[in-house]
Amino acid sequence: MSSVVAIDQLRKSFGSVQALNNVSFDVNEGEVVGFIGPNGAGKSTTIRTLLGILRRDGGNATIFGKDVWTHAQEIHRRLSYVPGDVSLWGNLSGGEIIDLFMKLHGGGSASRRNELTERFELDPRKKAKGYSKGNRQKVGLIAALSVDSDLYILDEPTSGLDPLMESVFQEEIASIKAQGKAVLLSSHILSEVERLADRVVIISKGTIVERGTLDQLRHLTRSTVTISAVGDLGTLEHLEGVHDFVRKGVSATFSLDNAATNDVLRHATKLGITKFEAVPPTLEDLFMRHYAA
Structure with a gap:
């Protein structure tokens, strides 16, 4: 161009x-x-x-x-x-x-x-x-x-x-x-x-x-993951790249470094996943990264 x-x-x-x-x-x-x-x-x-x-x-x-x-x-x-x-x-x-x-x-x-x-x-x-x-x-x-x-x-x-x-x-x-x-x-x-x-x-x-691009900038921050599974989700909490882990019964929500996605998914598949949702950061998330303070 x-x-x-x-x-x-x-x-x-x-x-x-x-x-x-x-x-x-x-x-x-x-x-x-x-x-x-x-x-x-x-x-x-x-x-x-x-x-x-x-x-x-x-x-x-x-x-x-x-x-x-x-x-x-x-x-x-x-x-x-x-x-x-x-x-x-x-x-x-x-x-x-x-x-x-x-x-x-x-x-x-x-x-x-x-x-x-x-x-x-x-x-x-x-x-x-x-x-x-x-x-x-x-x-x-x-x-x-x-x-x-x-x-x-x-x-x-x-x-x-x-x-x-x-x-x-x-x-x-x-x-x-x-x-x-x-x-x-x-x-x-x-x-x-x-x-x-x-x-x-x-x-x-x-x-x-x-x-x-937004895709390039999204690599600089974290996605929000919501997961439900049959197994013990608590085993995800201490994996590298997992942050702000909150567990509610058979479900959990946490922030995930994009670079750690494969490792977390590999571990999660062993737990009998019934729901998995990953939401990439919005432009507002990227913006607030610099201006929240």
């Missing part, structure tokens, strides 16, 4: 505060990369640097092979961006604002705009000053998705949307990905990232702490 976004050793400070410390990751064609971390972790600083709004202190950042600061205007013609809190002109209608955004971008499809307006259930005739936060986000999403871009940078794009509209958004992102477009998705809704992202980048205090 060809790299659309390439960030290498990116650094940015605000006075004595180092907002980004050697941040490196990429986004490829036909790929959704989930970019997650708590408030103040450096997500928005990274995105603003990619957009050419902030000038980096060090490292490199390119989009379409071009420097994000030097060639910002050229890059912007080929990308769509939705922030987490879309600001609108209060006296214009939603439809007028969408058309203006599309015109400023340099094109777009009227039929696509109409389709998205219907899918997101937006009243385009209403003045923007009467819109809720969710409806303001819809305006930004409709405008961004109505133009044919090669990269979509989405910073908390579904903030304020109800679950039904989140589902519509997810379907649209899946369609974009299928067309070979690249998506950088920053979201606080971990289930959304888990559903959409091919790879995940987790940032903490300006430093990348984890990156990879």
Whole structure:
């Protein structure tokens, strides 16, 4: 796959505060990369640097092979961006604002705009000053998705949307990905990232702490196992890789290091298993591994 976004050793400070410390990751064609971390972790600083709004202190950042600061205007013609809190002109209608955004971008499809307006259930005739936060986000999403871009940078794009509209958004992102477009998705809704992202980048205090596919990251933590058996389950408790063992009658629940799965299964088969369920860690589990404290 060809790299659309390439960030290498990116650094940015605000006075004595180092907002980004050697941040490196990429986004490829036909790929959704989930970019997650708590408030103040450096997500928005990274995105603003990619957009050419902030000038980096060090490292490199390119989009379409071009420097994000030097060639910002050229890059912007080929990308769509939705922030987490879309600001609108209060006296214009939603439809007028969408058309203006599309015109400023340099094109777009009227039929696509109409389709998205219907899918997101937006009243385009209403003045923007009467819109809720969710409806303001819809305006930004409709405008961004109505133009044919090669990269979509989405910073908390579904903030304020109800679950039904989140589902519509997810379907649209899946369609974009299928067309070979690249998506950088920053979201606080971990289930959304888990559903959409091919790879995940987790940032903490300006430093990348984890990156990879969900399958790769799951190897870094434990699955939750529930087992019932005829034999004595207590013999599992002290096996290597078994943690937090809780026994209730003929059943037991415990956390299991993935590397120890084969050994535990081999032992468990001797106990006359009647039920065995292993649940891999969710993205939330991986996230909380770094932020629970």
